[in-house]
Amino acid sequence: MVSKNKMFFKQIKVGPMDNFNYILGDSGIAAVIDPAFEEDKLLKIAAENSLSIKIILLTHAHPDHIEGVERLAKETKADIYVHENEKHEVEGMGNVIAFSGEKAIKIGEIEISAIETPGHTPGGVSYIVGKRIFTGDALFIGAIGRTDLPGGDAETLYKTMMKFKSLPDDLEICPGHDYGEKPFAKLKEEKKNNPYLQCSSLKEFMQLIG
Numbered sequence: 001m002v003s004k005n006k007m008f009f010k011q012i013k014v015g016p017m018d019n020f021n022y023i024l025g026d027s028g029i030a031a032v033i034d035p036a037f038e039e040d041k042l043l044k045i046a047a048e049n050s051l052s053i054k055i056i057l058l059t060h061a062h063p064d065h066i067e068g069v070e071r072l073a074k075e076t077k078a079d080i081y082v083h084e085n086e087k088h089e090v091e092g093m094g095n096v097i098a099f100s101g102e103k104a105i106k107i108g109e110i111e112i113s114a115i116e117t118p119g120h121t122p123g124g125v126s127y128i129v130g131k132r133i134f135t136g137d138a139l140f141i142g143a144i145g146r147t148d149l150p151g152g153d154a155e156t157l158y159k160t161m162m163k164f165k166s167l168p169d170d171l172e173i174c175p176g177h178d179y180g181e182k183p184f185a186k187l188k189e190e191k192k193n194n195p196y197l198q199c200s201s202l203k204e205f206m207q208l209i210g
């Protein structure tokens, strides 16, 4: 209970595409989300805060989200969590733990709950940690991920939007890129402001995507 309040949390903007990496920590253990481009920064921040990186959480396996996985996994021996549908993208990079459906993971005393949020990619995952949700490229602040890349599917992403709409308003969205007016937003605000969360039918959603 207490450890929830003192969880270490940092958002770090990395690389040429405004990606966000995240470090979560508790009881000396850290998890990093979608490490890419600037692993040294992640290692430095972890060390400065007496955290050892033991967990790598992937929201999906696009190159700009996994570019740093192999090196980081080799240096830290961290486990790599990825959805079953995208495990082939990271195979051989370290100890891969593939899952489907919902998955519970622990960092120290902190519970992480992984939920499937596909559509941008077939194995898209969001991680709920306390009052935060890490949405990768499924949901940005004011926007959503592309569905025209290999494996993307608009109808699936629409269903994922329905899932986001059903989640509690007070969750704070932590996206995979800095594409919005601000780096975070409450789900309540996005339900009001993000046009893709306001569609009441698949048809409307498809029209909006264009």
Ligand SMILES: [Zn+2]
Pocket: 060, 062, 120, 137, 145
């Ligand atoms: Zn992506």
